[in-house]
Amino acid sequence: EAQVTQNPRYLITVTGKKLTVTCSQNMNHEYMSWYRQDPGLGLRQIYYSMNVEVTDKGDVPEGYKVSRKEKRNFPLILESPSPNQTSLYFCASSLSRRVVGLAGETTYEQYFGPGTRLTVT
Amino acid sequence: RKEVEQDPGPFNVPEGATVAFNCTYSNSASQSFFWYRQDCRKEPKLLMSVYSSGNEDGRFTAQLNRASQYISLLIRDSKLSDSATYLCVVNTYTGGFKTIFGAGTRLFVKA
Numbered sequence: 001e002a003q004v005t006q007n008p009r010y011l012i013t014v015t016g017k018k019l020t021v022t023c024s025q026n027m028n029h030e031y032m033s034w035y036r037q038d039p040g041l042g043l044r045q046i047y048y049s050m051n052v053e054v055t056d057k058g059d060v061p062e063g064y065k066v067s068r069k070e071k072r073n074f075p076l077i078l079e080s081p082s083p084n085q086t087s088l089y090f091c092a093s094s095l096s097r098r099v100v101g102l103a104g105e106t107t108y109e110q111y112f113g114p115g116t117r118l119t120v121t
Numbered sequence: 122r123k124e125v126e127q128d129p130g131p132f133n134v135p136e137g138a139t140v141a142f143n144c145t146y147s148n149s150a151s152q153s154f155f156w157y158r159q160d161c162r163k164e165p166k167l168l169m170s171v172y173s174s175g176n177e178d179g180r181f182t183a184q185l186n187r188a189s190q191y192i193s194l195l196i197r198d199s200k201l202s203d204s205a206t207y208l209c210v211v212n213t214y215t216g217g218f219k220t221i222f223g224a225g226t227r228l229f230v231k232a
Contacts (some may be wrong), residue, residue, distance in 0.1 A: 033220060043165070043208070043222040056217045090164055096218075107153040108218050112164035 002027045004113035006091050012119045013081060019106045022114050023078045023091030031094045031108050032074040033058070034066065036087040037115075043090070051073055081120040122147055124221045127209050131227035133220065138199045142226050143208030144192040153166055153218075155210040156194045165208055168194075199230045 004025045013019055023032065023083075033048035047059030050070040063085055065077040074093075078085060092110040127144045134140050142156075143165040168174060171183040183194040192209055206217055209223035 031218065035220075035222075042224045045220050048217060048219070050217045054217075058219060059221075088162075105154075107168050107170050108212055108220075109155065109170055110220070111167065115162075115164050 002111075004091055004093050005111040008087075008116060009114065011115050014119065014121055015082055016080050017080060019078050019118075021078075021089060021118070023074045023076065023113060024072050024076065024094075025093040025095060026072065027070065027095070027109075027111070029093035029095050030071070030092050031096060031110075031113075032068065033075070033092045033110065034064070034076045035090045035092065036085075037090065038087050045077070046089075055069055081118075083120050084103075085118065086120050087118060089118060123213050123224075124148060125209055125223040127207075127223035128226045129224075131229055133229045135198055136199055136201060136230055136232055138230075139197050140199055140228060141196075142194040142207050142209070142223050142228075144194075144223055146190050146192070146209075146211045148211070148213050149190060150178065150215075151211045151213045152191075153212040154192050155212075156181075156183055156192075157208040157210055157222075158205040158208075159208055165222075166217065168207070196228075199228075201230050201232060202228045204228055 007022045030051045034046040035043045037043045047066040049055045070093045091113040094108040094110040126197045156168040157165040159165045171185045180197045184193045193203045205228045206225040212218045
């Protein structure tokens, strides 16, 4: 079954204790991305990766690290979590595809993992 | 001004109604556009991509107006199961593809 998996699904931790949230996809997608979702703020992009060893910052990268050593995995690392990183986190992946008949239109239809609810106390 | 703005909602409609969602984006360099739906506390799920020529999938029709930087989603013959939050999503190429989500519009379809 084609899917994006995240682990753990729920985590309660304390300030300063390093943690990693894993993300894995089995669809051979080049593009992967991390988002956080907060009430009133919607989904915001943290980091994304166009392919192996290629990562870049999204809108809210502060306090997070990522790596992309293999195509299928894109872990999110919180070196020193703080309470303001309490949030619902989603990983997503996509192929890029060129829309047939429309020159230059490339879409990234993203497929999301089930989410990780993180609480930092 | 937010990069992607949607109707604040919520929309409350009876079954069978037609409902329209609107979305505007501020970056004229934006290149790809989508509608996602999200059920409470679940992951967003792709509803449809939005192409310059417009596209339709069953009861759902999406339109894109690049000149006005405007995207729309029309749902015809609403079902109870359409109740969800609808998210307008825009990708902008800046060396890589950045993704911006609208805040979402909540839809309640009632019997």
